[in-house]
Amino acid sequence: xxxxxxxxxxxxxRSLPSISHTFSIVGPKEGRGPWGPDYDTVxxxxxxxxxxxxxxxxxxxxxxxxxxxxxxxxxxxxxxxxLAGDLLNQIISSNFAAATFPIPFFGLFGxxxxxxxxxxxxxxxxxxxxxxxxxxxxxxxxxxxERQFRFPIEFGTQRPxxxxxxxxxxxxxxxxxxxxxxxxxxxxxxxxxxxxxxxxNDMGSAMAPAAADTLLAHFKDLAKQPADYDLxxxxxxxxxxxxxxxxxxxxxxxxxxxxxLDCGASIFHPDEDVHAGGSGCAALAVGxxxxxxxxIQAGKLNKVLLAxxxxxxxxxxxxxxxxxxxxxxxxxxxxx
Amino acid sequence: xxxxxxxxxxxxxRSLPSISHTFSIVGPKEGRGPWGPDYDTVxxxxxxxxxxxxxxxxxxxxxxxxxxxxxxxxxxxxxxxxLAGDLLNQIISSNFAAATFPIPFFGLFGxxxxxxxxxxxxxxxxxxxxxxxxxxxxxxxxxxxERQFRFPIEFGTQRPxxxxxxxxxxxxxxxxxxxxxxxxxxxxxxxxxxxxxxxxNDMGSAMAPAAADTLLAHFKDLAKQPADYDLxxxxxxxxxxxxxxxxxxxxxxxxxxxxxLDCGASIFHPDEDVHAGGSGCAALAVGxxxxxxxxIQAGKLNKVLLAxxxxxxxxxxxxxxxxxxxxxxxxxxxxx
Numbered sequence: 001x002x003x004x005x006x007x008x009x010x011x012x013x014r015s016l017p018s019i020s021h022t023f024s025i026v027g028p029k030e031g032r033g034p035w036g037p038d039y040d041t042v043x044x045x046x047x048x049x050x051x052x053x054x055x056x057x058x059x060x061x062x063x064x065x066x067x068x069x070x071x072x073x074x075x076x077x078x079x080x081x082x083l084a085g086d087l088l089n090q091i092i093s094s095n096f097a098a099a100t101f102p103i104p105f106f107g108l109f110g111x112x113x114x115x116x117x118x119x120x121x122x123x124x125x126x127x128x129x130x131x132x133x134x135x136x137x138x139x140x141x142x143x144x145x146e147r148q149f150r151f152p153i154e155f156g157t158q159r160p161x162x163x164x165x166x167x168x169x170x171x172x173x174x175x176x177x178x179x180x181x182x183x184x185x186x187x188x189x190x191x192x193x194x195x196x197x198x199x200x201n202d203m204g205s206a207m208a209p210a211a212a213d214t215l216l217a218h219f220k221d222l223a224k225q226p227a228d229y230d231l232x233x234x235x236x237x238x239x240x241x242x243x244x245x246x247x248x249x250x251x252x253x254x255x256x257x258x259x260x261l262d263c264g265a266s267i268f269h270p271d272e273d274v275h276a277g278g279s280g281c282a283a284l285a286v287g288x289x290x291x292x293x294x295x296i297q298a299g300k301l302n303k304v305l306l307a308x309x310x311x312x313x314x315x316x317x318x319x320x321x322x323x324x325x326x327x328x329x330x331x332x333x334x335x336x
Numbered sequence: 337x338x339x340x341x342x343x344x345x346x347x348x349x350r351s352l353p354s355i356s357h358t359f360s361i362v363g364p365k366e367g368r369g370p371w372g373p374d375y376d377t378v379x380x381x382x383x384x385x386x387x388x389x390x391x392x393x394x395x396x397x398x399x400x401x402x403x404x405x406x407x408x409x410x411x412x413x414x415x416x417x418x419l420a421g422d423l424l425n426q427i428i429s430s431n432f433a434a435a436t437f438p439i440p441f442f443g444l445f446g447x448x449x450x451x452x453x454x455x456x457x458x459x460x461x462x463x464x465x466x467x468x469x470x471x472x473x474x475x476x477x478x479x480x481x482e483r484q485f486r487f488p489i490e491f492g493t494q495r496p497x498x499x500x501x502x503x504x505x506x507x508x509x510x511x512x513x514x515x516x517x518x519x520x521x522x523x524x525x526x527x528x529x530x531x532x533x534x535x536x537n538d539m540g541s542a543m544a545p546a547a548a549d550t551l552l553a554h555f556k557d558l559a560k561q562p563a564d565y566d567l568x569x570x571x572x573x574x575x576x577x578x579x580x581x582x583x584x585x586x587x588x589x590x591x592x593x594x595x596x597l598d599c600g601a602s603i604f605h606p607d608e609d610v611h612a613g614g615s616g617c618a619a620l621a622v623g624x625x626x627x628x629x630x631x632i633q634a635g636k637l638n639k640v641l642l643a644x645x646x647x648x649x650x651x652x653x654x655x656x657x658x659x660x661x662x663x664x665x666x667x668x669x670x671x672x
Contacts, residue, residue: 001465002465003465003468004464004465004466005416005465005466005467005468008413009440011466011467051656052656054652054653054656055656077344080341081525085445087426088650088652089425089426089650089651089652090423090425090445090447090648090649090650090653091445092648092649092650092652092653095528095648095661095663096648096653096658096661098527098528098661099528099529099530099648099661101527101528102527103527104344104345104525104526104527105525105526105527105528105663106444106446106453106457106525107444107445107446107453107648107663108442108443108444108445109421109426109427109443109444109445110442110443111426117442117443121442121457124460124461124464124466125460127464128340128460128463128464128466129337129338129339129340129341130340130341130347130460130464131341131347132339132341189417189440189441189442190440190441191434191437191438191439191440191441192431192434192435192437192441193435194435312426312428312431312432312435312443313426313428314424314425314426314428315425316390316424316425316428317390317426317428317432320387320388320390320391322432325431325432325434325435327431327441327443
């Protein structure tokens with residue numbers, strides 16, 4: 001029988017699963033950014049009526065999934081599976097949100113690459129006919145992430161120029177066999193790449209090599225070039241990491257042709273003082289669910305390669321003077 | 337085309353992927369337990385020559401995966417995918433272990449249900465022909481878990497009778513299309529179940545309803561009964577949770593017929609004073625990779641239903657007075 005594994009790291013989804021609907025919900029800083037009008041919901045604050053930041057982040061996930069189901073005019077029991085993850089310890093935002101739905105659940109952790117990982121596994125669930133409708137979601141919350149990874153914001157600590165600002169939001173996607181556009185055509189699953197970077201305040205530099213590793217595998221596995229895509233979008237390399245990636249791709253003979261963009265480097269208004277740009281699981285999730293999905297629906301983009309990038313450190317590994325291993329998963333979204 | 341989704345939560349793997357090899361590595365307490373002779377490696381201590389508990393746990397994963405690949409007489413680049421998870425924040429044991437292999441990687445988090453989740457997704461990757469050989473692994477380490485979830489052991493804190501003892505170990509599985517026995521025939525994906533339990537020192541009570549929820553879905557989806565299996569094995573409900581589960585199943589009309597066992601309640605010698613029993617991702621992972629897999633190979637078990645159970649709390653959610661939502665994934669392992 002025909003294999004669906006191509007080259008070293010790539011899989012194809014021959015039934016061309018569809019992303020039929022998306023839903024994005026973001027915080028106010030994200031709403032003030034260039035993609036503000038494209039999100040489904042922009043919150044007036046990051047508290048979201050809750051008593052803790054963590055409860056606020058969970059609510060982002062619950063609302064993103066609930067609203068997505070409603071947008072698709074479905075009921076929760078018509079969803080075969082939910083795949084989700086976030087940055088918080090034991091992915092509590094995803095787990096506690098999943099507890100409010102009667103949907104069979106797969107918990108994932110790929111740091112900021114999680115939505116790409118979820119889209120890949122979700123596409124497999126549909127393509128392999130293990131389900132008919134799957135929801136993929138990923139979230140992050142600036143204040144919850146600061147408290148866990150660095151310091152509570154009340155400390156007023158300084159952030160270096162290479163630091164990034166965790167996006168507050170949740171992006172959710174309904175993947176199904178509806179044969180509508182756009183389709184998830186194929187994906188390249190990342191390997192964990194460790195280049196010896198140690199600075200937790202510069203994740204862009206740590207992640208860029210992983211992004212290059214996966215993108216190069218993608219192009220080589222499929223005998224493609226960057227120019228085969230209208231746009232290549234990484235999640236949160238930020239200004240520092242995206243510049244490094246562009247350089248690495250050029251050196252490898254697969255340079256971008258004015259068709260590369262990083263969500264983290266683009267999601268906030270330049271005046272927001274976010275230093276190297278946005279980060280977090282939500283950077284790519286809301287960027288794609290909101291902004292890029294609308295461009296695809298409007299016919300302005302037909303072939304997009306999403307590359308979610310994750311830095312797989314924890315506060316403890318940094319304290320133990322470890323390196324920062326990273327991963328990048330790439331997903332091809334195309335109008336057929 | 338024929339669907340592979342059955343009933344509400346169950347998927348079938350029609351090509352019957354094989355578990356061709358396993359590898360289990362455990363700490364000394366586990367080695368002194370009733371399944372001691374069945375593990376591939378029993379360590380003399382939990383330090384494993386490393387400077388921190390976390391580095392020791394990572395080494396468990398590296399060694400389990402390395403040795404599994406060697407046992408199967410393969411090279412790392414012949415493995416299509418690695419799926420793994422653990423209990424530590426940002427699943428660092430799995431991520432850092434994956435960094436030492438050139439294998440495309442999916443990071444998972446299902447607490448102590450993780451190995452079941454990994455076996456399901458791994459079976460899907462093989463059955464859907466997205467890869468030809470997949471490794472599923474899950475680990476835990478008693479000292480690393482104590483430090484993260486409760487207190488460093490140096491504090492000498494007391495443990496209540498309902499508390500469980502995190503298993504130190506890693507179990508790894510090679511899933512492939514070799515058509516050897518045993519096979520992964522089908523699986524039931526769990527929903528997150530929240531029954532309002534709050535006591536982080538009694539996870540068995542919290543998890544038992546989730547186990548019942550998934551097992552009942554499994555039997556109803558497939559029109560089966562517990563008696564259709566030689567053995568039903570839960571991961572770590574412990575003495576408290578397994579008794580509750582047996583009662584819940586009896587009340588639902590699907591009572592066990594002297595064919596139910598919990599790894600946590602069985603993995604340690606009764607004299608070890610582990611209170612309610614073992615817990616952690618490794619409980620089911622090493623129990624199955626070591627003990628039960630050998631029984632299957634010896635022809636003493638032909639149809640086994642593995643049910644990995646996870647409590648999806650974090651130390652922070654307990655501090656915020658939250659409930660403990662739980663999940664259970666069930667995987668059918670059969671000799672055809």
